[in-house]
Amino acid sequence: MARMKFLCDADRCIECNACVTACKNEHEVPWGINRRRVVTINDGKPGERSVSMACMHCTDAPCAAVCPVNCFYTTADGVVLHSKDLCIGCGYCFYACPFGAPQYPKVGNFGSRGKMDKCTFCAGGPEADGSREEYEKYGANRLAEGKLPLCAEMCSTKSLLAGDGEIIAQIYKERVMKRGYGSGAWGWKTAYRETIES
Amino acid sequence: MRRREARRDPWQPNNSVRTSQSGSAMKAFVAALLFAAIAAVGISILLNIIQEPSSVAFTTGGARVGDPGNNLVGPNG
Amino acid sequence: MASLGRFIRLTVGACAFLLVIAASVPCKAQQVNPTASSVNEQQLLQELNRIQGRVSIPDQRSGVLEQPAGRDWREFRNVTLRWIGGITIIGMIAVLVIFYLTRGMVRLESGRSGRTIVRFSAFERFVHWMTATCFIVLAISGLNITFGRPLLLPLVGFEAFSEWSQWAKYAHNYLSFPFTIGVALIFLMWIAGNIPNKVDVDWLKRGGGIVGHDHPPAYRFNAGQKAIYWIVVIGGGAVAVTGYELMFPFYLSGIEGMQLAQIVHSVVAVLFIAAMLGHIYIGTIGMEGAFDAMGTGDVDLNWAKEHHSLWVEEEQAKGHAPSGGTSRPVAAE
Numbered sequence: 001m002a003r004m005k006f007l008c009d010a011d012r013c014i015e016c017n018a019c020v021t022a023c024k025n026e027h028e029v030p031w032g033i034n035r036r037r038v039v040t041i042n043d044g045k046p047g048e049r050s051v052s053m054a055c056m057h058c059t060d061a062p063c064a065a066v067c068p069v070n071c072f073y074t075t076a077d078g079v080v081l082h083s084k085d086l087c088i089g090c091g092y093c094f095y096a097c098p099f100g101a102p103q104y105p106k107v108g109n110f111g112s113r114g115k116m117d118k119c120t121f122c123a124g125g126p127e128a129d130g131s132r133e134e135y136e137k138y139g140a141n142r143l144a145e146g147k148l149p150l151c152a153e154m155c156s157t158k159s160l161l162a163g164d165g166e167i168i169a170q171i172y173k174e175r176v177m178k179r180g181y182g183s184g185a186w187g188w189k190t191a192y193r194e195t196i197e198s
Numbered sequence: 199m200r201r202r203e204a205r206r207d208p209w210q211p212n213n214s215v216r217t218s219q220s221g222s223a224m225k226a227f228v229a230a231l232l233f234a235a236i237a238a239v240g241i242s243i244l245l246n247i248i249q250e251p252s253s254v255a256f257t258t259g260g261a262r263v264g265d266p267g268n269n270l271v272g273p274n275g
Numbered sequence: 276m277a278s279l280g281r282f283i284r285l286t287v288g289a290c291a292f293l294l295v296i297a298a299s300v301p302c303k304a305q306q307v308n309p310t311a312s313s314v315n316e317q318q319l320l321q322e323l324n325r326i327q328g329r330v331s332i333p334d335q336r337s338g339v340l341e342q343p344a345g346r347d348w349r350e351f352r353n354v355t356l357r358w359i360g361g362i363t364i365i366g367m368i369a370v371l372v373i374f375y376l377t378r379g380m381v382r383l384e385s386g387r388s389g390r391t392i393v394r395f396s397a398f399e400r401f402v403h404w405m406t407a408t409c410f411i412v413l414a415i416s417g418l419n420i421t422f423g424r425p426l427l428l429p430l431v432g433f434e435a436f437s438e439w440s441q442w443a444k445y446a447h448n449y450l451s452f453p454f455t456i457g458v459a460l461i462f463l464m465w466i467a468g469n470i471p472n473k474v475d476v477d478w479l480k481r482g483g484g485i486v487g488h489d490h491p492p493a494y495r496f497n498a499g500q501k502a503i504y505w506i507v508v509i510g511g512g513a514v515a516v517t518g519y520e521l522m523f524p525f526y527l528s529g530i531e532g533m534q535l536a537q538i539v540h541s542v543v544a545v546l547f548i549a550a551m552l553g554h555i556y557i558g559t560i561g562m563e564g565a566f567d568a569m570g571t572g573d574v575d576l577n578w579a580k581e582h583h584s585l586w587v588e589e590e591q592a593k594g595h596a597p598s599g600g601t602s603r604p605v606a607a608e
Contacts, residue, residue: 027270033271095530098341107250135269136270
C-alpha cells in the first residue's frame with residue numbers, strides 16, 4: 001500500500017499560491033480557513049525560499065496522539081484524517097501540530113471555536129466516499145476517484161509533489177542529482193523522521 | 199421560613215434549632231450553585247457575542263465577503 | 276578617486292559576506308549551487324527551534340512554518356502528565372485511606388458542649404461553596420481531558436465520550452469564571468487570618484494534632500488551613516492565568532507559550548486536586564465537628580477550643596462567644 005506524503009521542492013516554489021487557490025476552490029473552503037498556505041522565508045533577501053505547507057500527514061501523528069477524544073485515524077494510505085462528529089474543538093491538536101495545520105471556524109475563545117478543519121490530502125472523511133455529507137464536512141474525496149491532491153496536481157513548477165512517499169522521494173532525488181543542488185525536503189524530518197539523501 | 203436567625207443568641211444550646219440551621223446551610227450552598235450557574239451562562243453568552251468567525255477575523259478591508267457559506271465549518275461557523 | 280574607494284569597499288564587503296555565508300552553510304562544493312546561500316531547514320530549526328516566514332494571507336500567525344516543539348509537549352501530555360497526575364492523586368487517596376484506617380476520625384476529645392460559636396458567615400460559606408463546586412466540576416472535566424481517553428473512552432464508546440467531553444469542555448471553560456471570582460474573593464476575604472506567624476511554627480512542630488492527640492493553639496486559621504489557603508490562592512491564581520491564556524489563544528502568547536501554559540496549568544491542577552482531596556477529607560470524615568464550620572457556619576464551642584483556642588479567646592474577648600463552661604482541653608497550657 002502506498003504511503004501518501006507531501007513534498008515541497010523549495011528550490012522550485014515561486015510563491016504563486018496556485019496550490020492555495022486550487023485547495024480553496026476544490027473544497028469550497030470558506031474565508032479564514034487556510035488548509036494550505038505558502039510561507040516565504042527570508043523574503044527579499046538572498047537565498048529566500050518559499051514553502052507550500054499544509055497538514056503533512058505525519059507518521060505517528062502528534063495531533064492524533066494528543067487528541068483527548070481520539071477523533072483522528074490514519075487511512076490505509078497513511079493519510080491522517082479526523083471525524084468532525086467526534087471533534088470537540090478543544091484545540092489540543094493545534095498545540096501539538098508542528099506545521100500549524102489545524103484550522104477553526106472561529107477565532108478567540110477556545111471554548112467554542114467550532115470543529116477543527118484541516119487538509120485531508122483530498123481524501124474526504126469517515127463518511128461514505130463521494131457523499132454529500134462527506135463533501136460538506138471534509139471537502140472533495142479525490143483519492144477515492146483515483147486522483148491525487150489538487151494542490152500538487154496544479155502546481156505549475158511541479159514544486160509541490162503529492163503521492164506515494166517513495167515515488168515522490170525518488171523524483172526529488174533525481175531532480176537534485178540532475179541539477180546538482182537541493183535545499184531538502186522541508187518538514188520531512190519533523191513529519192516522517194526521515195530526510196531524502198541527495 | 200424567614201432568613202436564618204444568624205444573630206441567634208449563641209449562648210443557647212442549639213439542639214432545638216438544628217433544622218433551621220441545616221436550612222440555612224442549604225441556602226448558602228444553593229445560592230452558590232445558582233450564582234455559579236448564572237455567571238457561567240452569562241459569560242458564555244458574552245463570549246459568544248464578542249467572538250468572530252474566521253471569515254470575518256481574517257478578512258482585509260478590501261475583501262467583500264458575502265455569505266461565506268457553511269461548507270467545512272458547519273452551520274454555526 | 277572616491278568612486279574607486281567605494282568600489283573597493285563594496286567588493287571587500289561582498290567577499291566578506293560571501294565568506295560568512297559559505298562558512299555558515301556547510302555544503303558540497305558545487306560549481307553552481309544556488310542552495311549554497313539559501314535558507315537551510317536544519318540550520319533554522321537549530322537556531323530558533325522554529326521556522327517563521329512571511330505569508331500573504333491576513334492570518335499572520337500562519338507565518339510559522341514549523342515548530343517541532345509540539346513533540347516535547349506531546350510527550351509531556353501523554354506520558355509525563357499522566358504519571359505526575361496518577362501518582363499524586365492516587366498517592367493522595369492511598370495516604371488518606373491509610374491515615375483513616377490507622378488514625379480514624381479525629382474525635383472531639385471533650386465531646387460536644389451543645390453550645391456553638393459562629394465560625395463562618397453566610398457570605399463566607401457562599402463563597403466557599405461556589406468555589407468548591409466550580410472546582411469539583413473543573414477538576415473532573417480537566418481530568419477527563421488527560422485521563423478520559425485511556426480510562427473512560429473504552430468503557431462508553433466514541434460517540435458518548437465525545438458528547439460528554441464536549442459538555443465537560445464547555446463547563447470547564449465557563450465555570451472557570453465563577454471559580455476565578457471565588458478565588459479572588461477567598462483571597463480578599465481571609466487574607467487577614469492567613470498571614471503565617473510564630474504560632475504556626477509551634478503548631479507545625481507539634482504535628483498540628485493530626486499526628487498525635489495534641490492540640491496546639493491556633494488563631495482563626497491554623498498552619499494547615501493557612502497552607503490550604505495559600506494553595507488555593509496561588510494555585511488557583513496560576514491555573515486561572517494559564518487557563519485564560521489557553522482559552523484566548525494568541526492574546527498573550529504564541530503556540531510555544533500555550534504549550535508552556537498547558538504544562539503549568541495541568542501540573543498545578545493535579546497538585547491542586549491532590550491537596551483538595553486532603554482538604555475534603557479533613558473537612559468531612561477526617562475530623563469530628565469540622566464540617567459544621569462550612570455546613571451551618573456554627574461550630575461547637577468545644578471543637579473551637581480544641582482546634583482554635585486562641586481564636587476562641589479572641590472571640591470571647593469581643594463578646595462573640597460564650598465564655599467559661601466546659602473545661603479547656605488538656606493539651607493547651
